[in-house]
Amino acid sequence: MKIEDIVTRIQDETEGVPIRTVKSFMTKIPSVVTGTDIVQWLIKDLSIEDPAEAMHMGSLIAAQGYFFPISDHVLSLKDDGTFYRFQAPYFWPSNCWEPENTDYAIYLCKRTMQNKTRLELADYEAENLARLQRAFSRKWEFIYMQAEAQVKIDRKRDKSERKILDSQERAFWDVHRPVVSRCLYTLPTSSDSFNHYGCSITYETISCCSVRKPAETNSDSSCFLFQILFLNTQLDRHRMKMSKVAESLITYTEQYMEYDPFVTAPEPSNPWTSDDPSFWDLEASKEPSQQRVKKWGFSLEEALKDPAGQELFLKFLESEFSSENLRFWLAVQDLKRMPQQEVGQRAQDIWAEFLAEGAPSSINLDSHSYERTSQNLKDPGRYSYEDAQDHIYKLMKSDSYTRFLRSNVYQDLLMARKKVCVSMFVINQRLSFVYIPIF
Amino acid sequence: MERPRFTPKMSRCLHQVAEKVEGLGQFVMKTRRTLKGHGNKVLCMDWCKDKRRIVSSSQDGKVIVWDAFTTNKEHAVTMPCTWVMACAYAPSGCAVACGGLDNKCSVYPLSLDKNENLAAKKKSVAMHTNYLSACSFTNSDMQILTSSGDGTCALWDVESGQLLQSFHGHAADVLCLDLAPSETGNTFVSGGCDKKANVWDMRSGQCIQSFETHESDINSVRYYPSGDAFASGSDDATCRLYDLRADREVAIYSKESIIFGVSSVDFSLSGRLLFGGYNDYTINVWDVLKGTRVSILFGHENRVSTLRVSPDGTAFCTGSWDHTLRIWA
Numbered sequence: 001m002k003i004e005d006i007v008t009r010i011q012d013e014t015e016g017v018p019i020r021t022v023k024s025f026m027t028k029i030p031s032v033v034t035g036t037d038i039v040q041w042l043i044k045d046l047s048i049e050d051p052a053e054a055m056h057m058g059s060l061i062a063a064q065g066y067f068f069p070i071s072d073h074v075l076s077l078k079d080d081g082t083f084y085r086f087q088a089p090y091f092w093p094s095n096c097w098e099p100e101n102t103d104y105a106i107y108l109c110k111r112t113m114q115n116k117t118r119l120e121l122a123d124y125e126a127e128n129l130a131r132l133q134r135a136f137s138r139k140w141e142f143i144y145m146q147a148e149a150q151v152k153i154d155r156k157r158d159k160s161e162r163k164i165l166d167s168q169e170r171a172f173w174d175v176h177r178p179v180v181s182r183c184l185y186t187l188p189t190s191s192d193s194f195n196h197y198g199c200s201i202t203y204e205t206i207s208c209c210s211v212r213k214p215a216e217t218n219s220d221s222s223c224f225l226f227q228i229l230f231l232n233t234q235l236d237r238h239r240m241k242m243s244k245v246a247e248s249l250i251t252y253t254e255q256y257m258e259y260d261p262f263v264t265a266p267e268p269s270n271p272w273t274s275d276d277p278s279f280w281d282l283e284a285s286k287e288p289s290q291q292r293v294k295k296w297g298f299s300l301e302e303a304l305k306d307p308a309g310q311e312l313f314l315k316f317l318e319s320e321f322s323s324e325n326l327r328f329w330l331a332v333q334d335l336k337r338m339p340q341q342e343v344g345q346r347a348q349d350i351w352a353e354f355l356a357e358g359a360p361s362s363i364n365l366d367s368h369s370y371e372r373t374s375q376n377l378k379d380p381g382r383y384s385y386e387d388a389q390d391h392i393y394k395l396m397k398s399d400s401y402t403r404f405l406r407s408n409v410y411q412d413l414l415m416a417r418k419k420v421c422v423s424m425f426v427i428n429q430r431l432s433f434v435y436i437p438i439f
Numbered sequence: 440m441e442r443p444r445f446t447p448k449m450s451r452c453l454h455q456v457a458e459k460v461e462g463l464g465q466f467v468m469k470t471r472r473t474l475k476g477h478g479n480k481v482l483c484m485d486w487c488k489d490k491r492r493i494v495s496s497s498q499d500g501k502v503i504v505w506d507a508f509t510t511n512k513e514h515a516v517t518m519p520c521t522w523v524m525a526c527a528y529a530p531s532g533c534a535v536a537c538g539g540l541d542n543k544c545s546v547y548p549l550s551l552d553k554n555e556n557l558a559a560k561k562k563s564v565a566m567h568t569n570y571l572s573a574c575s576f577t578n579s580d581m582q583i584l585t586s587s588g589d590g591t592c593a594l595w596d597v598e599s600g601q602l603l604q605s606f607h608g609h610a611a612d613v614l615c616l617d618l619a620p621s622e623t624g625n626t627f628v629s630g631g632c633d634k635k636a637n638v639w640d641m642r643s644g645q646c647i648q649s650f651e652t653h654e655s656d657i658n659s660v661r662y663y664p665s666g667d668a669f670a671s672g673s674d675d676a677t678c679r680l681y682d683l684r685a686d687r688e689v690a691i692y693s694k695e696s697i698i699f700g701v702s703s704v705d706f707s708l709s710g711r712l713l714f715g716g717y718n719d720y721t722i723n724v725w726d727v728l729k730g731t732r733v734s735i736l737f738g739h740e741n742r743v744s745t746l747r748v749s750p751d752g753t754a755f756c757t758g759s760w761d762h763t764l765r766i767w768a
Binding site for chain 2: 002003006042046047048050052053054056057060230234237239240241242243245246247248249250252253254255256257259260261262263266270271272273277279280283301304305333336337338339340341383386389390393
């Protein structure tokens with residue numbers, strides 16, 4: 001577990017932080033390290049550039065109770081001379097030992113027996129003890145005896161050792177029975193023993209807890225056969241070279257970066273930062289910006305994705321008397337989106353409109369696709385026209401789309417703003433000549 | 440038994456090829472809106488196509504629809520179960536889907552009449568044998584894709600509740616899914632507790648590609664905008680990029696100082712930035728091409744459980760166990 005790796009390394013005698021006994025007024029404080037030492041070590045060991053990040057990480061580790069300040073109950077980290085002590089592995093959260101209320105009762109009871117000011121109960125602890133006494137009134141004698149036994153054992157320990165153990169035990173209870181008021185970093189409430197969503201076993205339905213374990217693997221031969229088939233298909237797959245793939249990703253990203261609001265500020269402004277929704281109003285308007293028109297030239301997919309682009313492309317196709325291709329493609333897209341009940345009828349309608357003998361919007365399919373499609377129609381489904389749609393799309397892409405990009409309707413729209421911009425530029429130039437002061 | 444790892448000798452990763460690409464400048468990203476109203480951990484959220492409305496769901500069973508721009512709550516529904524781990528907005532903007540420990544996915548039509556009881560119109564669509572971990576409408580209000588703790592994904596017809604296709608292949612809980620962005624595509628990717636990310640053909644139910652390089656549960660998968668690759672976020676504290684044409688992992692996003700799991704990932708519009716929500720309450724922003732971390736964002740007071748970029752890329756929203764949602768830009 002990564003946190004424990006870090007906590008183990010940080011206590012290492014040679015590579016870790018300096019843990020030492022500090023002399024204080026009339027007494028010695030054993031086994032402590034300063035907050036600054038911890039922060040500095042985190043920065044160095046984990047190559048962190050920003051001290052704030054080291055503080056954040058340190059605070060999270062503290063909130064889990066892996067180390068704690070010796071003077072108060074707040075489980076966080078301060079980057080100063082405050083003293084901290086490391087928690088004993090026995091008390092580490094990863095042991096997944098969820099302590100019972102009886103354990104807590106024994107602990108509080110023990111504290112009251114020890115007659116030390118540093119072990120005096122805080123108000124919330126005294127309240128808890130009172131509540132527990134009422135709840136466990138029947139077995140209080142047992143609890144008392146347990147507490148006595150523990151105190152006896154403790155007395156035999158060396159003074160320094162007792163100080164350390166007492167503080168570690170107290171820190172353990174700070175994690176499991178915290179003060180009710182909100183602390184700086186709330187403890188992440190899930191631990192590895194709970195499932196992915198942190199469902200507590202006691203309160204939630206059974207359906208959520210058994211889930212973490214992998215499903216029982218089917219060990220019969222059909223399963224292995226399937227795996228072999230799958231792996232063979234993978235072996236036969238054509239893979240593109242890494243360099244080509246990388247170039248393709250880079251090219252795509254660079255092309256779209258001017259449209260990415262996180263990289264290039266949108267015009268007139270990002271509605272979330274300026275509180276002005278004009279950007280959205282402009283995008284929704286019937287007059288597409290030059291930037292948007294430019295995007296239609298990236299790919300047929302982009303042109304069709306934008307309703308304005310799709311409209312213009314359709315108009316262009318109408319002028320070439322080949323609009324039935326796009327209309328067929330759109331109809332098949334619609335078919336795939338229909339409720340299951342309506343799919344059969346719609347599939348038949350599409351056949352009648354586009355593919356049947358003497359169809360009003362007859363499309364041109366190669367004989368192979370035509371055969372396959374008519375076979376599919378015997379049991380019409382939402383994917384009956386996949387082949388045909390694919391064929392028509394490729395046709396539009398290689399033929400009509402390239403002509404569309406060179407067409408007047410598209411070029412005019414693309415250049416229209418440019419013309420205006422050029423004239424504005426010229427006017428500005430003229431004005432700038434006028435403005436030069438003559439001395 | 441340890442699986443031997445195959446590392447091709449000649450492989451270069453994306454970051455090496457992208458060394459020539461110009462670096463990004465400094466980013467100023469801040470919380471622009473904070474949505475308060477959930478009484479418990481926020482588990483999931485989704486954007487509406489209108490780029491400003493969102494739906495969110497939480498541990499106490501509440502599903503809320505907000506206009507994130509004004510921060511007003513527009514609808515609220517209380518589900519009969521707790522831990523609503525999945526929610527999705529319909530493409531038309533007229534309905535939302537949600538589910539969780541009830542093992543179901545239900546669709547609620549959103550009416551304009553604020554007084555109307557939404558719960559009355561609820562329609563139960565999907566039925567799994569274990570919790571629902573994720574759901575998504577396909578490009579219409581009529582079909583929903585779900586993933587579940589029972590190890591399967593499924594495609595459902597909303598109107599009839601009929602199962603159209605089921606997808607078997609994961610060896611453990613499936614935790615996340617994402618549909619390919621292409622208008623012509625029929626594929627989706629899923630990630631699970633078996634550390635695998637699988638790409639599926641929706642028509643046949645077949646798994647067409649599988650990737651297993653993560654060292655722990657995959658909590659989130661998201662397609663790169665071109666649809667040629669996808670990113671994943673895992674409990675192993677790394678995000679990875681897998682390219683479908685190269686059929687392998689092409690980049691890994693990690694740092695020694697990041698040791699908490701990633702709960703949720705999403706790309707900016709161009710695919711240049713990858714946003715990751717982490718269990719240590721932070722958001723790390725990665726330069727997808729160069730592999731460096733561009734920014735770390737603080738703000739949430741508990742783990743970030745869900746993260747989505749808005750449909751036009753102007754902002755991203757995070758939901759957290761601290762009961763709030765934040766919009767960042």
